[in-house]
Amino acid sequence: MQNTGQNKNFVLVIYLxxxxxxxSMIIVxxxxxxxxxxxxxxxxxxxxxxxxxxxxxxxxxxxAIVLGYFLKVNPLIAGLCMFSVFPLTSLIExxxxxxxxxLLPFEIAMYIVYAxxxxxxxxxxxxIAQRSAxxxxxNIGEG
Numbered sequence: 530m531q532n533t534g535q536n537k538n539f540v541l542v543i544y545l546x547x548x549x550x551x552x553s554m555i556i557v558x559x560x561x562x563x564x565x566x567x568x569x570x571x572x573x574x575x576x577x578x579x580x581x582x583x584x585x586x587x588x589x590x591x592x593a594i595v596l597g598y599f600l601k602v603n604p605l606i607a608g609l610c611m612f613s614v615f616p617l618t619s620l621i622e623x624x625x626x627x628x629x630x631x632l633l634p635f636e637i638a639m640y641i642v643y644a645x646x647x648x649x650x651x652x653x654x655x656x657i658a659q660r661s662a663x664x665x666x667x668n669i670g671e672g
Contacts, residue, residue, distance in 0.1 A: 543602055544610045551611035551647075554592065558585035574618045574630075581643055590646040597654020604655055608648030615640040 559580045589611065597604055616637055619630050630636060 540602055543600060544606065547596070547607050547610040548613045550592070550596075551589075552614045554585065554588060554611075555580050555614070558582070558588065574615070574622055574636075577615055577618060586643075586646050590650040593647040593650025594654040594657070597651035597656075598658045599654075602651075604651030605648055608644050608651050609641075611647045612640055612644040615643065 555577055559576070561584075562580065562582065564576070564580055593608065593611070596607070600607065619633060619636055623630050623633070
């Protein structure tokens with residue numbers, strides 16, 4: 530029983546690390562795209578949205594394939610964790626200024642669309658890992 534609790538804690542830590550990886554990828558993407566961080570807190574969600582461009586989305590997809598290959602986590606939850614900074618930023622901005630983000634449900638839907646490349650990449654990485662494991666077992670069985 531204790532081992533199961535340790536595994537759950539380990540998976541939670543992985544999900545937290547994936548959230549940090551997602552934020553880091555957005556920040557690194559902004560450095561390559563020369564987009565500066567706004568001075569006001571209110572504009573931070575705009576900063577995140579402007580930095581999610583096609584190259585950054587492609588980078589998320591590629592990183593997600595690699596993570597899906599090596600990590601044994603739920604791809605849907607892991608993909609959403611990589612983008613958890615988006616809705617969290619909106620919620621913090623709502624707490625600071627209650628008049629902002631009056632279309633929050635649509636923003637969250639948009640953030641889910643942003644997460645799709647990561648979710649698909651994680652599923653693809655998991656599929657590749659499963660196929661390569663089957664080939665290894667088949668090759669061992671033949672040898």
